[in-house]
Amino acid sequence: MAGLELLSDQGYRLDGRKASELRKVQARMGVFGQADGSAYMEQGNTKALAVVYGPHEVRGSRSKSLHDRAVINCQYSMATFSTAERKRRPHGDRKSSEMSLHLKQTFEAAVLTQLYPRSQIDIYVKILQSDGGNYSACVNAATLALVDAGIPMRDYVCACTAGFAEGTALADLCHAEETGGGTALSLALLPRSQSIALVQMDARLHQDHLDTLMEAAMEACKGLSKVLDSVVRQHLQEVSVLSRD
Amino acid sequence: MRETPLSNCERLFLLKAIESKKRLDGRQTYDYRSIKISFGTDYGCCSVNLGKTRVLAQVSCELVPPKDSRPTEGIIFLNLELSPMASPAFQTNRQSELLVTLNRQLERCLRNSRCIDTESLCVVSGEKVWQIRVDVHVLNHDGNLMDAASIAAISALCHFKRPDVAIQGRDVTVFGPAERDPVPLSIYHMPVCVSFAFFQQGTYLLVDPCEKEELIMDGLLVMAMNKHREICSIQSSGGIMLLKEQVLLLSVSGTIWILRKEGGKFGFVESMPKERITALKREESLVEMTDVQETADQIISKAAAGHEVVPSPVIVATGTGQVGEGLQNTWGLDEEDEEEESGTKVEKRGTGSKSEYACLPVSVFLH
Numbered sequence: 069m070a071g072l073e074l075l076s077d078q079g080y081r082l083d084g085r086k087a088s089e090l091r092k093v094q095a096r097m098g099v100f101g102q103a104d105g106s107a108y109m110e111q112g113n114t115k116a117l118a119v120v121y122g123p124h125e126v127r128g129s130r131s132k133s134l135h136d137r138a139v140i141n142c143q144y145s146m147a148t149f150s151t152a153e154r155k156r157r158p159h160g161d162r163k164s165s166e167m168s169l170h171l172k173q174t175f176e177a178a179v180l181t182q183l184y185p186r187s188q189i190d191i192y193v194k195i196l197q198s199d200g201g202n203y204s205a206c207v208n209a210a211t212l213a214l215v216d217a218g219i220p221m222r223d224y225v226c227a228c229t230a231g232f233a234e235g236t237a238l239a240d241l242c243h244a245e246e247t248g249g250g251t252a253l254s255l256a257l258l259p260r261s262q263s264i265a266l267v268q269m270d271a272r273l274h275q276d277h278l279d280t281l282m283e284a285a286m287e288a289c290k291g292l293s294k295v296l297d298s299v300v301r302q303h304l305q306e307v308s309v310l311s312r313d
Numbered sequence: 314m315r316e317t318p319l320s321n322c323e324r325l326f327l328l329k330a331i332e333s334k335k336r337l338d339g340r341q342t343y344d345y346r347s348i349k350i351s352f353g354t355d356y357g358c359c360s361v362n363l364g365k366t367r368v369l370a371q372v373s374c375e376l377v378p379p380k381d382s383r384p385t386e387g388i389i390f391l392n393l394e395l396s397p398m399a400s401p402a403f404q405t406n407r408q409s410e411l412l413v414t415l416n417r418q419l420e421r422c423l424r425n426s427r428c429i430d431t432e433s434l435c436v437v438s439g440e441k442v443w444q445i446r447v448d449v450h451v452l453n454h455d456g457n458l459m460d461a462a463s464i465a466a467i468s469a470l471c472h473f474k475r476p477d478v479a480i481q482g483r484d485v486t487v488f489g490p491a492e493r494d495p496v497p498l499s500i501y502h503m504p505v506c507v508s509f510a511f512f513q514q515g516t517y518l519l520v521d522p523c524e525k526e527e528l529i530m531d532g533l534l535v536m537a538m539n540k541h542r543e544i545c546s547i548q549s550s551g552g553i554m555l556l557k558e559q560v561l562l563l564s565v566s567g568t569i570w571i572l573r574k575e576g577g578k579f580g581f582v583e584s585m586p587k588e589r590i591t592a593l594k595r596e597e598s599l600v601e602m603t604d605v606q607e608t609a610d611q612i613i614s615k616a617a618a619g620h621e622v623v624p625s626p627v628i629v630a631t632g633t634g635q636v637g638e639g640l641q642n643t644w645g646l647d648e649e650d651e652e653e654e655s656g657t658k659v660e661k662r663g664t665g666s667k668s669e670y671a672c673l674p675v676s677v678f679l680h
Binding site: 170173176249261266268269270273274275 | 416
């Protein structure tokens with residue numbers, strides 16, 4: 069799209085943010101009663117719901133179960149009303165399958181699956197409104213849901229996107245910035261050990277800029293981890309107050 | 314059919330070998346297998362051999378109405394198929410994880426990196442645009458399908474020529490190959506994927522894993538790069554944890570590898586500059602056309618001579634081929650260099666002298 073300035077001369081982006089500013093994050097845990105763990109997450113205009121069932125016995129074919137670890141099963145879907153044009157196929161198309169695979173990968177690295185051999189953990193994520201950073205919102209929501217379900221993890225898994233415009237790295241891209249044709253890097257990070265669970269990048273970027281881009285994404289993830297941590301502590305407080313009465 | 318799992322002793326053996334920096338086929342950690350690229354008689358047909366991994370790509374085009382959101386751009390459609398002949402683990406109708414991963418990575422590598430000028434594929438804005446379809450078939454699976462598929466796809470796209478069109482007002486005339494020469498696609502850059510396999514939680518790293526190494530690897534990082542040192546896409550898969558420094562180091566190795574590939578050490582480059590550095594500049598005579606019967610002989614003679622020694626294309630033949638016992642080629646009589654080459658090749662195989670081929674009555678048009 070010609071003429072769309074990702075970064076203005078004064079340093080403001082399309083939605084008025086500065087280059088390294090994240091969108092407003094709001095989250096709630098324990099939204100559903102039926103599931104073992106659930107969470108709702110808003111990152112700017114992107115809204116994601118995550119639900120966790122497990123650990124439970126492996127459903128379906130027994131051959132899928134692993135003798136020493138738990139199997140993580142992820143399903144990613146987008147609501148038909150989540151995008152500007154109505155989505156024909158909410159799940160089953162290639163992009164959703166790929167996203168489900170990436171989520172599975174991310175959490176296989178983070179969850180302590182060795183504690184639950186021969187069992188299965190289901191993670192279902194749904195995007196209610198999509199405004200860029202779908203994968204990141206899903207990962208963050210799923211992290212909170214896993215914490216809500218009481219499944220032990222190595223660390224919070226925080227994900228964020230980063231882009232590049234006019235020599236500066238932009239953190240947390242919105243939809244217009246993602247589809248503008250510039251670079252978009254998605255990163256899932258475990259903040260305490262600084263290890264990357266998943267890295268994904270589209271569109272061209274000169275090799276020399278990769279360092280700046282990754283740094284920006286990692287900083288954004290660390291900021292997000294603090295927010296997630298405060299959400300968890302607040303939820304714990306609320307729940308303990310209720311159970312005390 | 315379910316794939317037989319790798320036995321524990323094989324697994325341990327491979328891991329121990331990797332720890333002492335040895336690989337099953339004698340390569341070093343950063344060594345690629347030999348790459349052979351050959352083109353078929355049709356424009357846009359390319360077959361890549363990466364060691365024993367064989368991949369075939371074919372490009373075709375069609376005039377279709379454009380997408381509503383982009384009325385002035387052509388459409389690129391990529392499709393990769395895992396045929397059961399490639400490996401007993403592949404089944405025809407199952408949407409397996411590997412298939413999804415390969416397809417998406419190929420799409421990301423070629424479509425999102427904008428390597429093809431889609432605006433030039435527009436014929437009538439909003440009504441008719443070219444849809445370029447790339448079909449990649451995996452014929453034999455011996456590891457590292459991603460790299461082979463990306464090489465095959467980009468080579469086939471470079472080799473491909475679409476029919477010429479003339480627009481007069483609202484009338485669109487599509488010329489056949491006999492009326493006007495077909496036009497090549499305009500390609501900005503050539504992204505190629507490089508795969509890195511991780512072992513022992515990221516401690517050891519290998520480039521271009523073969524099938525056995527893929528079975529025991531912890532994770533994979535695929536980087537698509539072009540020779541301008543631009544990274545076109547990065548994708549990590551498998552449950553490994555990386556450090557930022559590792560990713561940066563890999564991007565540097567990836568660059569070195571791509572530059573080496575383009576620099577002429579392997580057969581890859583021998584073919585590429587011939588076909589096109591800029592897609593618009595392509596001479597007829599340098600197009601590689603391989604006759605199926607001859608390919609085996611040529612590869613043997615080429616391998617014996619060494620890639621660097623053979624500067625000219627493998628075989629040149631026009632669309633006609635010979636079927637029968639004589640196994641002689643009917644050479645195109647238009648170009649002199651082809652005749653000379655054909656002469657030498659025929660002598661090499663000792664099936665007859667140059668004069669014989671001209672009067673052989675049986676000829677079949679291969680199309």
